[in-house]
Amino acid sequence: MKKLFSLLFLCLVIGMVQAQIQEPIKFKTELKTLSGTDAEIVFTAVIDKGWHVYSTDLGDGGPISATFNVDSKSGVEVVGKLKPIGKEVAVFDKLFEMNVRYFENTAQFVQKIKLTGGAYSIEGYMQYGACNDENCLPPTDVPFKFSGESKVKSTASETPVVEPAKQEKKNDVTTKEEVKDTVAMMELVPATVDSTNAVSPAVAASDWWKPVISELQALGEEHSQKDSSWIYIFVTGFLGGLLALLTPCVWPIIPMTVSFFLKRNKDKKKGIRDAWTYGASIVVIYVALGVAITLIFGASALNALSTNAVFNIFFFLMLVVFAASFFGAFEITLPSKWSTAVDSKAESTTGLLSIFLMAFTLSLVSFSCTGPIIGFLLVEVSTTGSVVAPAIGMLGFAIALALPFTLFALFPSWLKSMPKSGGWMNVIKVTLGFLELAFALKFLSVADLAYGWRILDRETFLALWIVIFALLGFYLLGKIKFPHDDDGNKVGVSRFFMALVSLAFAIYMVPGLWGAPLKAVSAFAPPMHTQDFNLYGNEVHPKFKDYEKGMEYALQHGKPVMIDFTGNGCVNCRKMEAAVWTDSKVSDIINNDYVLISLYVDEKEALPEPIKVVENGKERTLRTVGDKWSYLQRVKFGANAQPFYVLLDNEGKPLNKSYAYDEDISQYINFLKTGLDNYKKEKK
Structure with missing residues (x-):
């Protein structure tokens, strides 16, 4: 029975860890032999929706580029560089101030090699970076190891022919290992810290490196982010529709249209029904416009427009023209024959089609006022990259535009209190x-x-x-x-x-x-x-960028610790630093009450020598300082996305649940103050 309870507890811990470790990218490696002595190592990825994997050679100061790295090889020569294959998305990133390239949904990288004959072996790893709109993963390794036998027959008149013992070898590797056992903790526990800031492997475990995943769960750990983008888009469109109502092209039409429906029918109920149909037709027309924008351009293309320099210049000029039109320099109108043709068609038909064509006529004749508003809204919502964003924006716009026609039809007496047209429009x-x-x-x-x-x-x-x-x-x-x-x-x-x-x-x-x-x-x-x-100058800077040194300092001075898992290529980390850390209350608490330790998971500085550790039953090699901090985040805290903030006491135990990307300053202050309160209670 005791073993059963132990097993159940272990499963519970595994489940909690799995809830924190994100695994949005899955890679498969494969060795393919080509003609002659040529072969290639192929890395193929399946990418979760919303995530993207960065391509190769992005340059310094940007996100993590995909790279091919060899630890050992014999009978093999590496030919050229790692080559990305497939459809890349190229955009300008405003944070990095540079053009970046990445893959969505699927990605493939190919490294060519040459077999020199006889037994061959090659071992190493491909490293890549990945992000979504809220988080970035640390630099991630995709290990590979291939060996075999090849026979090269070469004469003056013959081309060498490679006959490998195995034509293909496949090695399925998932890029985000899960921490499935609390025993699989950090083996490079720091007993001493040398001058190179690297840790020395020690026999005894240190409290600073012990997993605290269950403790975080007990404190209410959660990392879900609320997605309010669709609501924001709808509200934006609705406000745009309200503004369009108050323009000279739309406001005067409202009483005329409502009166027409009520007077042309002796049956009042039928007049109200026609007015409702008219309003519904307006909604259908503008939502169809939003859907058409997506079908014509596609969601990914619309998303690329938000950072494409040429299109942004076009948007700038377009809005300047719209502004000049509103100032009275000229009128932006559609050809008059369009509205005349639709109007005459509406008069010659009856029923629902007639009402729909009347609504379509309204959209044409009011274009000089609604066009600039619709254009601005579509530019704003289309750059979200969502397939339904333009339709949602136009739904909000159309509902606001159609609302008065139906309300005044239901309550005709309101027409008398309706403000008259005039210069205010x-x-x-x-x-x-x-x-x-x-x-x-x-x-x-x-x-x-x-x-x-x-x-x-x-x-x-x-x-x-x-x-x-x-x-x-x-x-x-x-x-x-x-x-x-x-x-x-x-x-x-x-x-x-x-x-x-x-x-x-x-x-x-x-x-x-x-x-x-x-x-x-x-x-x-x-x-x-x-x-x-x-x-x-109200900025926050870390006191330490080394975990052990920071913890030692905090222990000596009796202060709690704030760990900031971040990255040089982490977009949302910079947003938090600019929007939240600059707040005077936040900066005062961090600078005066905590020892801030910022750990960059993409730091490329090499460790004095690679360190092999076991995680989830698999052997991993930590080669850089960033690898070390990324491993610390996964094993100790059960998370692998940045930004990630956690508050610790001097023994490495959590003082509050962790905090991810959320620019709510009041919540962040509460996060910090709760940690301080718990630290003071602990000391008492």
Whole structure:
């Protein structure tokens, strides 16, 4: 019975570890012999949805490139470099400020080798990097080992022929081993730390390296991220539809259309039904537009547009044209014969088709006002890469646009209280023009980073935004006039408050010219490192980048430890550092109350000598400092994605559940304070 309980406990621990270790990439290795003395080692991967594996030769300062590494070989010569095979996705990464290439769904890498004759053997590993939208995995090794016998027959008149003992050898390897036994813990336990920052293998186990996975689970460990992107897209589209309603092209049509349906039918119920049908037709038309965008371009192509420099320049110019149209420079209209033809067709038909064609006519005649809004929305939501994103955005837009037609049909008396058309609608158009002009700079910024022009650094971008929103404020106060504006000098209360908000926002951005973080615009402005003049210094830097040295320091000074598992190529790690760590409360707690140890799992510095350890019943070789920290994260904490933050006492025991990517500052502060409280209780 005691053994049974032990077995059940072991299974429980295994299940908890499996819940933390992510295994989104599965590789298979294969040795293929070709004609003559040629052969090749093929690495084939199956990639989970949402993840991507980076290609080869991406350059310094970027994500982990795929590389081919040999530990030992005989009777074999390596020919050329590792070659990626298949469809690569090439995009510009705004964080790394460089073009990157990666594979989605499947990936294949091929390394050519030459067999020199007789017995041959080759052993080594392929290393690669992988990320999704929220996490990055540490540099991961795909080990391989092949051996055999080949006979090379070579004369002056004959081409050497290779006759291997085995034509193909397959070696299935999963790239993310699971920690299935708490006994399979770190074998390079540091008894002493030498000057090279490497650890010396020791016989006795150290508490610093003991697994604490069960303790984290007891503290409520979880790493699920809430996906609210679809809700955000729908709300964005809905707000765009509400704005379109208030434009001169749509608002005056509402009472005319509703009155038409109610008057042409003696049966009031039928008139209401027709108005509902009209609204439903509007929804169908605009959702079909969103679906068509995806079918024409494809989800992956739309995702690539978000970082493609050429398309971002096109988007910039398009939004500038839309802004000029809203300012009154010209009208963007579809050919009048289109709307005339559809309108005449609606008059000649009856029933549901007639109502649908009337709704289609509305979409055509109102294009001069709705077109710029729809264009901006489609650009924004299409770059999410989701197949349904454009359709969801257009669903929100269409529901907002169709809502008044159905509501006023149900409650006709509301028509009397409906605000009359007037100059206020043109004010909304011009305001939208200013907003489109401001957002156009966002797309120009991406192109600027791609080509390295440095014409739109952070302070230049902010200066333009300050001017745009200040001019918007002056316009709303009536100090600036456009061609279609009324000559009246009175400014309404609503317009005054809008001006107040715009001018206040412009003043808010002024400190950003000297390096203030401006979290409200951090998603739009260029990165902080493009700032030429920066007086802001509220930054957090780790005290140590070595686990053992940091733990020793914390033990000597009686302070808790914050472990930051990060990476040079971790996008979301940089986001957390910029958006969360710069908060004064967060930085104060980390700098004063914790010993911060940042461990880079992609650090390429080699260990003094490779160290072989056993994990999940398999032997692994740790070659770099990054390998060591990645292994520590998997074995001690049962996780392998970054960013990953964990709070420890001086003995290496957790003080709170871990924290992953979440930019909620209040939650992060609570995470830190809970750890401090538990540390103080432990000491008492």
